[in-house]
Amino acid sequence: MVNFSLKGKIALVTGASYGIGFAIASALAEAGATIVFNDISSDLVQKGLDAYKEKGIQAHGYVCDVTDEAKVNELVSKVEEEGIGVIDILVNNAGIIKRIPMHEMTAAEFRQVIDVDLNAPFIVAKAVIPGMIKKGGGKIINICSMMSELGRETVSAYAAAKGGLKMLTRNIASEYGSYNIQCNGIGPGYIATPQTAPLRAEGHPFHSFIISKTPAARWGTPDDLKGPALFLASEASNFVNGHILYVDGGILAYIGKQP
16 A cells, blocks of 8 residues: 555755745645744744644744755754654755846846755755654655756746756765655646736736646646645655656646647
């Protein structure tokens, strides 16, 4: 029998106060995991705690900047010291995007995106791997992107970071697979979240473009990511390692309609 239960597992989902991170954390909680999450401010953490409570989930929220290695190490230690436990599952979800033409983007703006979207997953994974090794295994899920495979106007930093995250995923799998640690990625397609709401307005050319490029003929929802995340977090994926699971409605498989 395939085991999707996460009972007794401790899952850290970064940036999970709302949106994709919140949906994934909720799915892991429904499967039995204890949820730990962080966000960049106390207001966002409280927003997340309230949202989890409304769903009947007792989550543990912390203010932590995932680009700060000392703060991340402090968070991981605190989770253990407060009796929650050692992290079994890490979902590197926190991320940002800056839509700026490359020739107008400053090096500082480029570095900020790389720092949050690539350096931070390295920092957090590095912090939890020793505990996973001691426990005899663990699961790391990096939230990649279709931009791990494709380029597009105005997202040079994001595409560079997510392409790097794809290869970091494969390297963690290569380096720590012998410790029974599986590291995989999820590459969401275009997902209906508050951040994409302006792009989804009826009549917006980008909305029409995405519908025409997606065989499913719709935007994805955060709930579409729940099943893939549960699979990669559970024993069902124990021999899946270094894989990027694209949840995109078929965009990457589709050349598009003839004009």
